[in-house]
Amino acid sequence: MKRLLATVFTLLLISSGMTYAEKITAINDTWAPFISPDLPGQGIALQIVRAAFKEQGHEVEMTFVPWARSIKSVKEGRVDILVGTWWTKERSTFLNYSDDYLVNNIKFIKRADDSFEFDGLDSLNRKNIGIIRDYGYDDEFKNAVNFKKIATSNLINNLKKLTHNRIDLTLEDEIVARAFIKNEAPELKDKISFSTTPLSSNTLHITSGLKNPKSKRIIADFNKGLEKIKNNGVYDSILKTNGLM
Numbered sequence: 161m162k163r164l165l166a167t168v169f170t171l172l173l174i175s176s177g178m179t180y181a182e183k184i185t186a187i188n189d190t191w192a193p194f195i196s197p198d199l200p201g202q203g204i205a206l207q208i209v210r211a212a213f214k215e216q217g218h219e220v221e222m223t224f225v226p227w228a229r230s231i232k233s234v235k236e237g238r239v240d241i242l243v244g245t246w247w248t249k250e251r252s253t254f255l256n257y258s259d260d261y262l263v264n265n266i267k268f269i270k271r272a273d274d275s276f277e278f279d280g281l282d283s284l285n286r287k288n289i290g291i292i293r294d295y296g297y298d299d300e301f302k303n304a305v306n307f308k309k310i311a312t313s314n315l316i317n318n319l320k321k322l323t324h325n326r327i328d329l330t331l332e333d334e335i336v337a338r339a340f341i342k343n344e345a346p347e348l349k350d351k352i353s354f355s356t357t358p359l360s361s362n363t364l365h366i367t368s369g370l371k372n373p374k375s376k377r378i379i380a381d382f383n384k385g386l387e388k389i390k391n392n393g394v395y396d397s398i399l400k401t402n403g404l405m
Contacts, residue, residue, distance in 0.1 A: 161309065161372050164307070171309065172233065175302050177234065181217040181218060182217070182218045182219075183218070183219050183220075183221050184218050184219065184220050184221065184241060184378060185221050185223070185239045185241070186206075186209070186220050186221065186222045186239065186240065186242075186243050187222070187230045187233050187234060187239045187241075187242060188222075188224065188227075188230050188242055188244055189224045189225065189230055189244040190224055191203070191205075191244060191336060192336065192339050192340060193335065193339040193402065194244055194262070194335075194336065194364075195204075195224075195244055196390075197222075197224050197241055202222060202263070202397075204398065204402045205244045205261075205262065205364065206220070206222060206390070207217060207398045208261050208262070208386075208398055209241075209243055209261070209366055209382070211219065211385070211394050211398065212261070212385030212388070212389055213381065213385055214383060214385070215384070215385035215388040216381040216382075216384060218381060218385075221223045222243070223239070226313065227292075227293075227294055227295065228270075230242060230295065231245075231251075232293065233345070234255065234369045235254045235255065235369045235371070236371060237344060237369045237371035237372035237373075237375075237383040238368060240328065240368055240374065240378055241365065241367065241368050241378060241382075242367045242368075243253075243366060244364050244365075244366075245257070245296070245364070245365050245366065245367040246264070246295075246296035246362040246363070246364065246365075247269045247296070247362070248296040248299060249299060251296060251367070252385075254366040254369060254370055254371075254384070255369060255370065256367060256369075256370060256375045256376060256379045257365045257366075257367050257379070258365045258366045258367065258379050258382045258383055258386070259365070259382075259383045259386055259387075260363035260364060260365050261274060261365070261386055262364040263359075263360045263361055263362070263363055263364065264317070264330065264333040264335075264336070264361070264363075264364055265333060265358040265361050266298075266331055266334075266359045266360050266361070266362060267331055267332070267333075267334045267337075267354045267355050267357075267359065268328065268329045268330070268333060268354070268355040268359065269287075269319070269330045269332065269337060269351065269352050269353075269354055269355075270329050270353055270354075271322060271323065271325075271351065271352060271353075272324070272350060272351055272352055272353050274328075274353075276328075277355055277356060277357065278357045278358075278359065279357065281300065281304050281306065282306065282319055284304070284306065284329075284371045285306050286306070286307060286393070287308070287329055287351055288307070288308045288310055288326075288327045288328050288329075289307055289309055289310065289327060289328065289329045289331070290309065290311075290312060290317070290318035290320070290321050290327040290329070290330035290331075291309050291310065291311050291318075291330070291331070292311070292313065292314060292315065292320065292332075293311040293312065293313055294310065296362070297331075297359075297360075298360040298362075301360070302358060310327055314343060315330070315332055315337065315340055316337075316340070316344065318330035319341070319345060319352065319379060320329065322352065323351045323352065329403055331359060333362075334354055334358075335404075356357070366379070367379075
């Protein structure tokens with residue numbers, strides 16, 4: 161009898177379009193103010209992602225580890241989603257992408273006394289540019305050979321190299337970089353400035369590994385939830401609370 165009732169309930173859920181409540185495992189590196197264990201709701205991006213999944217009855221369980229380990233875990237299907245991912249052609253071969261939920265303006269960071277302004281890749285000729293290993297920079301930028309790209313594991317390393325004249329430029333989402341400097345390295349505030357023109361404007365997505373058998377359903381549920389919170393005002397409320405509107 162119990163088995164029969166369970167089967168009937170399952171059929172009712174399917175016919176009504178309801179979804180099963182599920183725990184979604186998520187992973188990412190710390191990337192304040194979008195993703196951080198030290199911020200309200202663990203950051204703007206996680207507030208949006210959790211709200212979208214909540215609309216579908218799902219709970220998000222978050223783990224913070226370095227980026228290279230994060231993307232490997234999702235690629236191999238051991239964790240359900242990366243919270244914040246930029247699109248690249250390479251990543252699309254092993255990740256399913258959601259609809260975008262934020263936009264990041266990636267700008268060059270220079271020393272405060274540097275008159276440099278970004279005006280296309282030719283303006284980077286013979287520059288030494290600090291990048292972060294395995295980040296999803298614009299493909300044209302990654303493939304360019306008219307400047308040198310020097311990889312490290314995080315933003316603070318690049319900022320220190322920049323202010324000590326060991327590199328000419330670095331780059332990061334402007335909101336992320338300003339938040340990091342304000343909270344973690346305020347002594348650098350007056351030592352750096354940002355280019356006016358961004359290298360790129362990158363849309364932000366959650367992603368799930370193609371090897372994960374739940375991948376398509378997870379992404380579909382997120383997209384449905386995202387549409388709902390955009391329609392019911394929750395999305396705009398999150399942006400306003402975090403000073404993005």
